[in-house]
Every structure is written in structure tokens, then in C-alpha cells.
Amino acid sequence: MNNFDFRNPTRILFGKGRIADLKDQVPKGAKVLVIYGGGSAERTGVLSQVREALSCHTLIEFGGIEPNPRFETALNAVELVREESITFLLAVGGGSVIDATKFIAAAATDKGDAWDILTSRGSVVKGALPFGTVLTLPATGSEMNPASVITHAEKGAKLPFMSSHCYPQFSVLDPEITFSLPPRQIANGVADAFVHIIEQYLTYPVAARVQDGFAETLLRTLIELGPKALETPGDYDIRANLMWTATLALNGLIGAGVPQDWASHMIGHEITALNDTDHARTLAVVLPSLMHDQRGPKREKLLQYAANVWDLRDGSDDARIDAAIDATRRFFETMGMKTRLGDYDISAPEIERIVNALKDHNMTAIGEHGVITPEDARRILEAAL
Amino acid sequence: MNNFDFRNPTRILFGKGRIADLKDQVPKGAKVLVIYGGGSAERTGVLSQVREALSCHTLIEFGGIEPNPRFETALNAVELVREESITFLLAVGGGSVIDATKFIAAAATDKGDAWDILTSRGSVVKGALPFGTVLTLPATGSEMNPASVITHAEKGAKLPFMSSHCYPQFSVLDPEITFSLPPRQIANGVADAFVHIIEQYLTYPVAARVQDGFAETLLRTLIELGPKALETPGDYDIRANLMWTATLALNGLIGAGVPQDWASHMIGHEITALNDTDHARTLAVVLPSLMHDQRGPKREKLLQYAANVWDLRDGSDDARIDAAIDATRRFFETMGMKTRLGDYDISAPEIERIVNALKDHNMTAIGEHGVITPEDARRILEAAL
Numbered sequence: 120m121n122n123f124d125f126r127n128p129t130r131i132l133f134g135k136g137r138i139a140d141l142k143d144q145v146p147k148g149a150k151v152l153v154i155y156g157g158g159s160a161e162r163t164g165v166l167s168q169v170r171e172a173l174s175c176h177t178l179i180e181f182g183g184i185e186p187n188p189r190f191e192t193a194l195n196a197v198e199l200v201r202e203e204s205i206t207f208l209l210a211v212g213g214g215s216v217i218d219a220t221k222f223i224a225a226a227a228t229d230k231g232d233a234w235d236i237l238t239s240r241g242s243v244v245k246g247a248l249p250f251g252t253v254l255t256l257p258a259t260g261s262e263m264n265p266a267s268v269i270t271h272a273e274k275g276a277k278l279p280f281m282s283s284h285c286y287p288q289f290s291v292l293d294p295e296i297t298f299s300l301p302p303r304q305i306a307n308g309v310a311d312a313f314v315h316i317i318e319q320y321l322t323y324p325v326a327a328r329v330q331d332g333f334a335e336t337l338l339r340t341l342i343e344l345g346p347k348a349l350e351t352p353g354d355y356d357i358r359a360n361l362m363w364t365a366t367l368a369l370n371g372l373i374g375a376g377v378p379q380d381w382a383s384h385m386i387g388h389e390i391t392a393l394n395d396t397d398h399a400r401t402l403a404v405v406l407p408s409l410m411h412d413q414r415g416p417k418r419e420k421l422l423q424y425a426a427n428v429w430d431l432r433d434g435s436d437d438a439r440i441d442a443a444i445d446a447t448r449r450f451f452e453t454m455g456m457k458t459r460l461g462d463y464d465i466s467a468p469e470i471e472r473i474v475n476a477l478k479d480h481n482m483t484a485i486g487e488h489g490v491i492t493p494e495d496a497r498r499i500l501e502a503a504l
Numbered sequence: 505m506n507n508f509d510f511r512n513p514t515r516i517l518f519g520k521g522r523i524a525d526l527k528d529q530v531p532k533g534a535k536v537l538v539i540y541g542g543g544s545a546e547r548t549g550v551l552s553q554v555r556e557a558l559s560c561h562t563l564i565e566f567g568g569i570e571p572n573p574r575f576e577t578a579l580n581a582v583e584l585v586r587e588e589s590i591t592f593l594l595a596v597g598g599g600s601v602i603d604a605t606k607f608i609a610a611a612a613t614d615k616g617d618a619w620d621i622l623t624s625r626g627s628v629v630k631g632a633l634p635f636g637t638v639l640t641l642p643a644t645g646s647e648m649n650p651a652s653v654i655t656h657a658e659k660g661a662k663l664p665f666m667s668s669h670c671y672p673q674f675s676v677l678d679p680e681i682t683f684s685l686p687p688r689q690i691a692n693g694v695a696d697a698f699v700h701i702i703e704q705y706l707t708y709p710v711a712a713r714v715q716d717g718f719a720e721t722l723l724r725t726l727i728e729l730g731p732k733a734l735e736t737p738g739d740y741d742i743r744a745n746l747m748w749t750a751t752l753a754l755n756g757l758i759g760a761g762v763p764q765d766w767a768s769h770m771i772g773h774e775i776t777a778l779n780d781t782d783h784a785r786t787l788a789v790v791l792p793s794l795m796h797d798q799r800g801p802k803r804e805k806l807l808q809y810a811a812n813v814w815d816l817r818d819g820s821d822d823a824r825i826d827a828a829i830d831a832t833r834r835f836f837e838t839m840g841m842k843t844r845l846g847d848y849d850i851s852a853p854e855i856e857r858i859v860n861a862l863k864d865h866n867m868t869a870i871g872e873h874g875v876i877t878p879e880d881a882r883r884i885l886e887a888a889l
Contacts, residue, residue, distance in 0.1 A: 120744040122519025126674075127512070133761060134507025289511075326741035328729070329748050332721030340713050356711035359505040363714050363761070372757075376518060376748070 120327045123376040129263045130289040133363065135355075137291045138165070141172040141209075144251055144289045149207035150177045152200055154220050156184045156212045163299050165255055169211055179203055184212065187391055187398065188219035190234070190271040193226065200227040200248065208250035210287075213304075214259025214311075217252050218267035221285040224248040237269055241280035252290040256300060257362040258308030258399070260315060260369025262290035270392065276480060277388040292366065294358035302349050305361075306454040307399035309345035312365035313338065313450075314402040318381050319374040321410070321420050322487035327377045334373045335427045340364045342428070346453050382486040383409050386496050389476040396463045403451040403458050408503035410444045412495070416488060460503050470500045505712045508761040514648045515674040518748065520740075522676045523550070526557040526594075529636055529674045534592035535562045537585055539605050541569045541597045548684050550640055554596055564588055569597065572776055572783065573604035575622070575656040578611065585612040585633070593635035595672075598689075599644025599696075602637050603652035606670040609633040622654055626665035637675040641685060642747040643693030643784070645700060645754025647675035655777065661865065662773040677751065679743035687734050690746075691839040692784035694730035697750035698723065698835075699787040703766045704759040706795070706805050707872035712762045719758045720812045725749045727813070731838050767871040768794050771881050774861040781848045788836040788843050793888035795829045797880070801873060845888050855885045 132140050145151060153169060160166045160182075170178065181196050199205070200223065210220035224247035226233040235243050254262045261267065266281040297305070320334035341364060344357050351357065367373070386409075387401030414421060418440070425431040425443035434442070448458050457463070460470075477483070477493040485491045517525050530536060538554060545551045545567075555563065566581045584590070585608065595605035609632035611618040620628050639647045646652065651666040682690070705719035726749060729742050736742065752758070771794070772786030799806060803825070810816040810828035819827070833843050842848070845855075862868070862878040870876045 120519070120741060120748070122522065124515065124517055126515035130509065130511035131760075132509055134505070137507065326745070328725050328745050329721060329752065332725065333718055336714060336717030336721060340717065344713070356505060359761075360711070360713050363505070367714065375516075376744075 120376045121325055121378070125371055125375040127263060127286065127371050129287045129370075131263065131292060131366070132289060133292045134359075135293060135295055137293050138168040138253060138296075139172050141169065141251070141253070141291065142175065145173060145176055145207055145209065146249075150203065150205050151179070151207045151209050152196070152203070152205040153178055153180045153209045153211055154184060154196060154216055154223065155180070155182050155210075156186070156216050157182070160211050160255065163255070163296065165211060165253065165296055169209070169253060179205065184216045184219045186215050187270045187277065187395065188215045188222075190237070190269050193219045193222045193269065194233060196223045197226045197233065205248070208248055210250060210252040211255065213254070213256030214261040217254070217259070217261040217287070218269065220250050220252070221247070221261070221265070221267040222269050222280070224250050225282060225285060237271075237278040237280055239280070240278075241282040241285070244280070244282035244284055247282065247284040249288050252287045254290055254292050254362070255296055256304055256308055257292075257297060257365035258311040260312070260366055262287060262292065263366050263370040266369075268388070275392050275476065277392040278480070290366075292362050294355055294362050297358045297362060298353055302455065305348050305352075306345075306456055307397050308365060309341050309348070309361065309454055310399040310403050310451055310456055312368040313341050314383055314399075314406055315368040316341075316373065317406065318384060319377060319379050321417055321424055322378040322380050323416065324419050324423070325377055330373050330375065330377050331423070333367075337364050337368055337373070338428045342450055345450070349454065378487040380487045382491050382496075385482045385485050386473070386477065386499065389473045389480070389482075390463070390465065392476065393469060393472060394464065400456055400463065403456040404460055404463065404503050405499065407444055407448040407451075407458060408499045410447065412499045412502060413486070413491075414440055460500065466504065467501075470497060473500060505761045506710055506763070510756055510760040512648060512671065512756050514672045514755075516648065516677060516751070517674060518677045519744075520678060520680055522678050523553040523638060524557050526554065526636070526638070526676065527560065530558060530561055530592055530594065531634075535588065535590050536564070536592045536594050537581070537588070537590040538563055538565045538594045538596055539569060539581060539601055539608065540565070540567050540595075541571070541601050542567070545596050545640065548640070548681065550596060550638065550681055554594070554638060564590065569601045569604045571600050572655045572662065572780065573600045573607075575619070575654050578604045578607045578654065579618060581608045582611045582618065590633070593633055595635060595637040596640065598639070598641030599646040602639070602646040602672070603644070603654065605635050605637070606632070606646070606650070606652040607654050607665070609635050610667060610670060622656070622663040622665050624665070625663075626667040626670070629665070629667035629669055632667065632669040634673050637672045639675055639677050639747070640681055641689055641693055642677075642682060642750035643696040645697070645751055647672060647677065648751050648755040651754075653773070660777050660861065662777040663865070675751075677747050679740055679747050682743045682747060683738050687840060690733050690737075691730070691841055692782050693750060694726050694733070694746065694839055695784040695788050695836055695841055697753040698726050699768055699784075699791055700753040701726075701758065702791065703769060704762060704764050706802055706809055707763040707765050708801065709804050709808070710762055715758050715760065715762050716808070718752075722749050722753055722758070723813045727835055730835070734839065763872040765872045767876050767881075770867045770870050771858070771862070771884065774858045774865070775848070775850065777861060778854060778857060779849065785841055785848065788841040789845055789848065789888050790884065792829055792833040792836075792843055793884045795832065797884045797887060798871070798876075799825055845885065851889065852886075855882060858885060
């Protein structure tokens with residue numbers, strides 16, 4: 120096991136009816152900016168639950184955060200925070216709204232150029248406004264981690280940052296508010312959480328049994344319950360398990376003390392920056408191809424994955440690895456996600472642009488060994504056509 | 505899944521050589537009371553590593569915390585804290601030293617009678633001195649939770665308390681400093697962690713797949729690595745996995761959203777209060793007998809435990825349950841722990857005293873359903889003779 124630091128101070132308020140508990144979590148006397156995305160927060164009644172819970176607080180609202188949240192939109196919110204002397208932010212939404220809120224929280228207290236937050240990957244962040252979240256879409260894990268990804272449309276860039284100042288103070292996770300999500304968003308959430316786990320698990324062994332066992336538990340939960348969530352959208356226990364799994368998939372726990380990959384994410388981000396393909400769908404395309412391409416360096420963990428996650432124990436090593444990769448692809452497709460670049464209107468010329476974007480963004484040595492180059496990414500993408 | 509709150513702000517510094525990082529964790533300018541137990545912290549060199557790491561801090565030392573730490577001893581430390589205007593506590597030891605430190609931290613800032621902290625189970629605690637820990641014995645999980653158990657010798661009482669003010673600010677977990685532990689302490693630690701997990705797992709199902717899967721991972725890790733830790737005391741990865749398992753066994757994670765039992769602990773505490781039997785050994789006696797006695801209410805989870813932890817999948821339900829209970833008892837015995845009351849000089853008259861002590865301490869309705877009475881405990885203890 121590798122040395123590690125682990126700390127995660129976010130308070131989770133999990134279960135039915137927990138939005139009402141916001142009143143005890145947001146500091147008394149706070150002037151709160153409620154940040155949300157499109158119309159669904161209003162339509163589903165989540166925003167009205169939030170307003171009712173915080174009826175004794177001063178609320179200002181800022182809607183319109185995009186999927187793949189935009190730098191420019193977040194800066195508009197920062198301006199509002201300053202004009203209105205906001206003291207607390209409340210994100211009501213999925214990963215995009217929460218990611219944007221982290222950026223707004225950091226930029227609002229920063230005197231420099233907000234773009235530096237992204238180009239420094241967060242190292243310039245010296246503080247942030249306190250904020251909490253009400254999660255409406257289990258997927259990214261942003262509700263219990265200090266990381267964020269922001270898109271700059273004009274620059275064609277999708278860049279991550281993280282800062283210890285950017286943990287939510289609290290996150291409300293009410294599985295019932297996921298009942299009304301469209302199947303496409305449930306599928307995206309399950310696939311996103313799945314690949315988050317894989318990025319921290321499918322590398323090389325370091326005798327980290329606890330982390331491996333936890334990761335395998337989370338993967339099996341998604342595999343078993345993901346399709347059932349689509350079939351029976353009103354099943355509370357299925358939604359509760361998926362919601363808690365997605366949070367634990369990326370809260371630092373399973374990644375502590377083990378190597379991490381993240382190459383699928385880095386390549387996938389460039390696809391989204393290119394044509395706005397849903398983040399999770401880019402992962403469903405890249406991951407199976409990357410697993411196949413990296414079957415050498417990942418050999419031991421691929422065999423462990425085949426056995427412990429898919430119960431594949433017969434046949435040669437290579438046959439079991441092939442079967443595990445096939446099962447992964449089929450899992451995404453069972454969730455209604457296409458797994459080929461062509462399904463997303465990407466052909467050879469776009470691959471060239473993705474490879475160049477990786478170079479432009481210094482993604483020249485990625486993966487758990489830091490040796491996957493843009494040319495390796497080209498090969499992985501070509502195999503995914 | 506049940507509704508839950510989860511928050512755990514303790515920072516873990518895990519791995520080789522991490523004691524040196526104390527210098528960045530203890531606030532600059534702090535006046536530190538280093539709290540430890542017997543001579544082993546000195547003998548093993550842990551204390552000198554601590555002194556070296558904190559050579560720029562003002563240190564005062566307080567040794568002599570007992571196994572099953574005593575109320576009276578802790579009060580002596582509280583007096584020293586006040587006399588010397590101590591601003592930070594550093595526990596260097598196992599669960600007993602850390603538990604005592606939590607009590608000292610709470611009592612030092614409390615103006616009332618320190619005994620009330622225990623009789624109120626911590627509800628009177630309104631603050632605590634900040635403290636960190638250097639863990640020398642993986643067992644109780646106290647290094648990453650807000651709970652403590654203190655013994656009052658004269659009153660024959662061993663009482664738990666907890667408070668949100670009593671999370672360690674940080675805990676240093678260096679598996680190498682466990683290499684020199686005597687086999688008896690390793691065995692105690694493994695058994696203690698094992699029963700902590702069981703108390704949160706072996707109750708009744710609430711469709712909490714993640715919590716169950718995590719608990720099963722931790723149990724299998726202890727079963728596989730516990731005996732190996734005794735055979736190969738210098739194996740880093742074995743000690744690292746056991747150390748992280750013991751912490752995760754009782755940091756709130758696997759118990760969030762599920763029913764909890766704790767009857768074995770409550771009964772076991774009275775055995776230790778009676779004749780100072782090692783805490784873990786009381787659990788190794790009580791648990792198998794309680795599992796057998798409560799096989800009705802625990803039926804579904806016993807079958808799940810048999811299958812997922814012990815891979816017992818053949819035979820009738822009752823046969824698999826019996827086999828799982830036998831396997832549990834054999835596991836303790838493989839670790840060198842006797843599992844019968846007679847092995848600890850306890851016979852019928854002492855059972856009477858234990859039953860009366862449970863009544864005296866209001867332990868009249870324990871277990872996950874709150875229905876195990878002192879008379880039920882008598883039956884469980886008689887079956888353990």
C-alpha cells in the first residue's frame with residue numbers, strides 16, 4: 120500500500136425528507152446565493168423545497184449553469200456574489216452546478232485573474248466562500264470532494280482544478296428527488312461513477328486489499344442496480360444505493376494509497392470540449408478501448424477485475440481479460456449508451472483535433488504510469504471508431 | 505437504507521515515516537501535552553520519533569494511562585493541563601491512550617463535574633481541547649472517531665461517551681511501528697476490529713448493499729490477514745491492511761444507514777469491569793454465544809454472513825448458520841484467543857454479578873431491536889461457560 124493522506128470534512132445528510140434540514144446547516148444570518156441549472160430544479164419541486172427550508176434566510180437565486188459548466192457563466196455569478204455581499208453559496212443540482220459553485224466560491228475570494236485558478240489546477244486558491252449542496256443527480260461525486268471541472272467555450276478547453284478550500288460544508292442526498300430523472304441522466308450518472316471507480320482501481324496492484332474490495336463492491340452495485348434503476352424508477356432502495364455509491368466512488372476513500380489512472384477522463388474531456396458529447400458517454404467510448412490497448416500494463420488488475428467484479432474464472436488469462444472488457448462494453452450498452460466514436464459523429468479528422476487538444480493542454484504523459492502520450496491516445500481513439 | 509448523517513473530519517496520515525509530519529500538523533506555538541501509556545512507547549522508539557518531529561514545539565509528557573483507562577488517572581492529566589496552560593494534546597498509543605485523551609480534552613474545557621461526561625454519555629460536552637494521535641496499536645478505531653470508553657475502578661463501571669468535539673484533528677498511522685507489537689496485542693486488535701464490524705453488520709437487512717459489501721471486505725481482510733500477521737510480523741503490507749481495516753471498522757462509514765447491535769460490547773464491558781479481562785477477549789467469548797442465541801432475529805444476516813464472508817453455500821439454512829458461528833469461534837482461537845468464560849476464571853457466581861452490573865448501568869434493553877435484557881444476557885453467558 121502506498122503512503123497517503125486522507126481527510127474529507129463534508130457532512131452528508133442522507134435520506135428521505137432531508138432538504139428540510141437545510142435550515143440547521145446554513146449559518147443563521149447568512150445571505151445565500153442559491154445556484155442551479157436549467158428548469159428541472161424548479162419543475163421537480165426541489166427549489167421550492169429549498170425555499171421553504173430556508174424561509175428564515177435571505178436568498179438570492181442564480182440559475183442557468185450549463186452541463187459542462189462555462190467559465191463565463193460562473194464569472195457572472197461571481198459578480199453577483201460581490202454586488203450582493205453574499206456570504207454562503209448553495210448549489211442545487213448535479214455535478215455541473217456543484218462544480219460551478221466551487222469555482223464561484225474560489226473566484227469570489229480571489230483577487231487575481233480567475234482563469235489562473237484553472238491553469239494552476241487550483242494551486243493559487245487560498246480560500247473560498249463556504250457552500251453546501253443539494254444533490255439532484257448522482258454521478259460525479261462532486262458533492263463530497265474538492266474537485267471541479269470548468270469549460271471555456273471560446274478556448275475549447277475543459278480544465279479541472281481542486282483545492283482543500285473547496286469541500287462542501289454539507290451535502291443533502293435525498294434519493295427520492297432522483298425518481299423523476301430522465302433515463303439518460305440516470306445512465307450517465309451510473310457510467311460516470313463506474314469509470315471514476317475504474318480510474319482508481321484498474322491500474323496495478325499495491326496490496327491494497329481494503330481499497331480494492333471497496334472498489335469492487337461499488338462496481339458490483341452499479342452493475343447490478345444500474346439497469347434495475349432504469350426498469351423500476353420509483354424503487355427507493357435502488358436509488359439510495361446508487362446515490363451513495365456515486366458519492367463514495369470519488370470522495371478520496373477508494374483512491375487513498377493506490378495508483379490512479381484518469382487517462383479515460385483526460386481523453387474524454389477533449390471529446391466533450393470538441394462537440395459537447397455527454398461526459399459519461401465519452402467515458403463509455405474511451406474506457407473499453409483503453410482497457411484493450413493497455414492490457415499489458417494493466418494485466419494483473421484486469422484479471423482481478425474479471426474475477427471479482429464479473430465472476431469470470433474460466434479460460435486463459437487473455438480470454439478472461441477479453442471477456443471482462445466485453446462485459447464492460449455490454450454494461451454501458453445495457454444502460455442505453457453507445458460505445459463507439461462513430462455513434463457521436465466523430466471520425467478520423469476529429470481524432471486529429473482531439474490529439475492536438477491533448478497536446479495543447481499538456482496532457483502528454485497521462486495514466487497511472489504517466490506514459491500515455493497523445494499518440495497513444497490517437498491509437499486508443501482509432502480503435503474506438 | 506435508513507436515513508443517516510455522516511461526517512468525519514479527522515485527517516489520516518498513513519504510511520512509512522509519517523511521524524515526522526507531526527511538525528506540520530501540530531499548530532505552531534502550541535504547548536503540547538504528550539499522553540502515553542506504559543513503557544512500550546519509550547522502548548519502541550515511538551516517543552523519541554515524536555520528540556524529534558516536535559523539537560520546535562513546547563512538550564510536556566504524561567505517561568501511565570492504563571489499558572481500560574481510568575477516570576482517576578485522566579483527572580490527574582486534566583489538572584496538569586490546567587496548571588501548565590496546555591493548548592494541544594497528542595495521544596501516543598492505542599485505543600486506551602486515545603480514549604483517555606478524548607476524555608481529558610473534554611474535561612479540560614468543562615466547568616462541571618467530569619463524571620457527568622460519562623453519565624450523560626457525552627451530551628454535556630460543549631467543547632474540547634484540540635488533539636491529535638499517533639496510533640501504535642490498530643484495534644479500537646478511536647483514532648478516527650469521536651467515541652471513548654473510560655473505567656471507574658471504585659464504581660466498577662466502564663462507561664462510553666461520545667461527542668462531535670472529540671474527533672482527533674489528525675491521526676498518524678505508520679504500520680511499521682506495529683512490527684514490534686506482542687502477538688497477544690495483535691490478536692486483540694484483530695478481534696476487536698472484527699467485532700466492531702459485526703456489531704454494525706450482523707443485525708437485519710435494510711438493503712444497504714454498499715455498507716454490507718464494505719463490512720464484508722473488512723471482515724474477509726481480517727480473517728485472511730490476521731493469522732498471517734502473527735506468522736510474519738515484519739510484513740509491511742499485511743500490517744498496513746490490518747491498520748487501515750481497524751480504522752475503517754469504526755469510523756462511522758459502515759454503520760451509516762444501517763441498524764447497529766453493540767450487545768456483545770455492552771456485555772463484554774461488564775466482564776472487563778469485573779476482572780480486567782482484555783476487552784477483545786471478552787468479545788471473543790460473548791459474540792459466538794450471542795450469535796447462537798440470537799439466530800432467530802439475525803437469521804437473514806447470518807445466512808448472508810455465512811455466504812459472503814465464509815463462502816458457506818451448501819447445506820440447510822441452519823447448517824450454514826452453525827458453520828458460520830463455528831468458523832467465527834475457530835477464527836478467534838486461531839488468533840490465540842480462548843472463547844469460553846471458564847478460560848477467564850468466570851463461573852456461575854460471576855455471571856450473577858455481570859447481570860446485576862448490566863442492570864445497574866441501565867443496559868436493560870440492548871441489541872439492534874433494543875430487546876435484549878439482562879436475563880437474556882444471563883442465558884448468553886451461561887451458554888458461554
